[in-house]
Amino acid sequence: MAMRALDRDGTTPLWQQLQGDLLARLEAGEFAGQFPGELALVEDYGVSRHTVRQALRQLRADRVIVATRGRQPRVAESAEIQQPMGALYSLFAAVEAAGLAQHSVVRTLDVRADGVVAARLGLEGSEPLVYLERLRLAGGIPLALDRVWLPADVARPLLEADFSHTSLYTELADRAGVRLGTGHEEIHAVNPTAAERALLDSPPDIAAFSIHRLGYARDRAVEWRHSLVRGDRFALTAGFSARTGYQLHHAAAAALTTAAP
Known part of the structure; x- marks a missing residue:
């Protein structure tokens, strides 16, 4: 196979030219099957391994490709589950809307006291709380570690629910007659702990969304909820314009408002 041409007399660094050519080939769908390894790129372009690594380093930083130590680079997959910001959204519904099977492993469902969480809910520290902890799977692959606390005086009927394939808000409405209408979220990018990463089966170079609601x-x-969601399987979306700035996807949000995580 003929060597791919780079301008060796120009002012643009070889690694940058290589990066641009790889991006063009990616956009053309050339690497749909498999992304070439470092040695194959060295041979194809007639450049040093250092030049190849510089080009791949930037592609990794831009999340165009994924490469971990000892493994061949691969094209990064787009997030399977996309969620419009500004909606009282349903992770349960979003997963199934993406065509993926929804399943939860219930790790804990009990009644307990937690003074810190109680204060966030405007309760006395000794007030009993229903606590539900689930490992959420989408398509059989871990997606999120979900922990939620609710006042036991309204949520105690949830102790009889099977949360392996149902939504919290549906059960809360059906069993307790309680429907959420508004809320507040804070979202941060975090590196999961070793234990969390093991539960989520998350690659070592992937961060997570930490969502408090x-x-x-x-x-x-x-x-009061804390969800830790794999960053490679979930994306938050919003629209914007030069005139009005960011506009939340209200149409999509409205469709999810009555659904349930």
Whole structure:
């Protein structure tokens, strides 16, 4: 096979030319099967391994390819599950809307006291709380570690629910007559702990979304939730324009408002 041409007399560094050519080939769908390894690129372009590594380093930084030590680079997959910001959204519904089977492994479902969480819910520290912890799977692959606390005086009926394939909000509405209407979220990018990464079966170079949610039914706080979601399987979306700035996807949000995580 003929060597691919780079401009060796120009001012643009070889690694940058190589990066640009690889991007063009990616956009053309040339690497749909397998992305070439370092040695193959050295041979194809007639450059040093150092030049190849410089080009791949930037492609990794831009999340165009994924490469871990000892493994051949591969084209990064787009997030399977996309969620519009600004909606009282349903992770359960979003997973199934993506055409993936939804399943949860219930790790804990009990009643306990937690003074810190109780304060966030506007309760006395000794107030009993229903605590639910689930490992959420999408398509049989771990997606999120989900922990939620609710006041036991409204959520105690949930102790009889099977959360392996149902949504919290559906059960809360059906069993307790409580429907969330508003809420507040904070989202951060974090590196999972070793234990969390093992539960999520997450690659070592992938960060996660840490999502804290305080949910309200009418004027009462009834949900404090922390979700840790794999960053390679989930994306948050919003639209924008030069005139109005960011616009949340209200149409999509409205469709999910009555659904449930």
